[in-house]
Amino acid sequence: MHVPRPVLLAVGLFLWCTPCLVAQIGMSNPVRDIVRQPQFSHADINSINRVLGFTEEQRAVILEVYEAHLRAFTSELNELILDLEDARDEAIATNHPGPLAATRSKAERWKERSKELDEQFLSDLRLLLTRDQEALWPRVERELRRIRLTPKGVFAGESIDLVRLLDAVHPQWNEHPDLKSIVDAYITAIDAALTERERARESASASIVWGGDQAQRDRMKQAYEDIRRTRIRVRGINEEHLRRLLSALPQPSSERLEIAFYENAIGPTRATTPLDRRIRAVGTLPDLTPRQAAAAQAAIDKLDDARLGFFKATYAAHAELQNSEFPISLARYFDGDDAFVSSMDFEAIDEQNPVRRAMQQRFDFERQIYHDLRPLLTREQRALLPTPDDQTIWFNWPVPDFR
Numbered sequence: 001m002h003v004p005r006p007v008l009l010a011v012g013l014f015l016w017c018t019p020c021l022v023a024q025i026g027m028s029n030p031v032r033d034i035v036r037q038p039q040f041s042h043a044d045i046n047s048i049n050r051v052l053g054f055t056e057e058q059r060a061v062i063l064e065v066y067e068a069h070l071r072a073f074t075s076e077l078n079e080l081i082l083d084l085e086d087a088r089d090e091a092i093a094t095n096h097p098g099p100l101a102a103t104r105s106k107a108e109r110w111k112e113r114s115k116e117l118d119e120q121f122l123s124d125l126r127l128l129l130t131r132d133q134e135a136l137w138p139r140v141e142r143e144l145r146r147i148r149l150t151p152k153g154v155f156a157g158e159s160i161d162l163v164r165l166l167d168a169v170h171p172q173w174n175e176h177p178d179l180k181s182i183v184d185a186y187i188t189a190i191d192a193a194l195t196e197r198e199r200a201r202e203s204a205s206a207s208i209v210w211g212g213d214q215a216q217r218d219r220m221k222q223a224y225e226d227i228r229r230t231r232i233r234v235r236g237i238n239e240e241h242l243r244r245l246l247s248a249l250p251q252p253s254s255e256r257l258e259i260a261f262y263e264n265a266i267g268p269t270r271a272t273t274p275l276d277r278r279i280r281a282v283g284t285l286p287d288l289t290p291r292q293a294a295a296a297q298a299a300i301d302k303l304d305d306a307r308l309g310f311f312k313a314t315y316a317a318h319a320e321l322q323n324s325e326f327p328i329s330l331a332r333y334f335d336g337d338d339a340f341v342s343s344m345d346f347e348a349i350d351e352q353n354p355v356r357r358a359m360q361q362r363f364d365f366e367r368q369i370y371h372d373l374r375p376l377l378t379r380e381q382r383a384l385l386p387t388p389d390d391q392t393i394w395f396n397w398p399v400p401d402f403r
Helices: 003-023 042-052 056-094 098-126 131-135 137-152 163-168 171-175 176-209 214-248 253-266 276-280 289-324 326-336 343-347 354-376 379-383
Strands: none
Touching: 042 056, 042 137, 042 163, 042 379, 131 137, 137 176, 137 214, 163 214, 163 253, 171 253, 171 326, 176 343, 176 379, 214 253, 214 289, 253 289, 276 289, 276 354, 289 354
């Protein structure tokens, strides 16, 4: 049978190209994935100091020990980075994954080595304590446990450390008995809640198994519900003690704490918008006329007046969904379907969705402000304003994967 030449050519091209496509692989960049900072920071030392009460001599020596720890950590890290960069460069230059594969053991060893260095620092610090301070060490462990576990929160308001926020907005709080009493109660309550959350996450891991029958999906769903309950409890403790602190703090510290709480509670990416940044940037433009400067200040004042209200509305909307909903893919999976997410999922979000409604109201408010301000600016001035430069626009479902 005669086969036309164009068909033979097409088949030949397919067979020649297909192995190239199939053979294409990707491996993570080892330089990007390694631990780059010690576990403990100067802020952690201050937290330990607040519990133990260092003398001036102790504090000076402890800071020297910490700086030595930091130098040792950085020195070993820099040597590792040089090795990893060399392996990365060789893999790219030779088009071969072998050099990257050889770095896996180095990266794993560094995880353990960085922990050893951190633990060594704590051991050295404890050698400098008095007997009375050593007796208080369980309180230090509780302090460090809160600092370590808090960032694992994924719900709105769950990854907040009220002590750290209070340190930033009202650092002299420890001198006031009423504030200290509230903080002491908070530390005890949040430690128990964080410990319970970690225990729930660990115990649920055995039930979070993909690919089983409906009974296994039901067990996995119950595991997620158990985790959800502990995350809501952490958030509730933060809310309760925020209210108590706001009633006890003087102005303007209470205002700053409230703003800081809700701004951090909803996350930096949701706490601002392109229009918010653009409007505020107008006030920094060079050579504004008096009329332009007055209009810019009036616009910024409107944003500031409405800021806390929008933060609270967004926070409440996220909390409402996170208290009862699952991520889209998980909801499908628990119902017996395949887990997937598509752009249609986001296009179909109803206007009554509380998060979308809150964000839309804020955008409409800011759009009107910019609509009034924009005509006062020249084309050259508008060109200086910030615009999103992301190549990809990501849409995130307001209920995170909360394992």
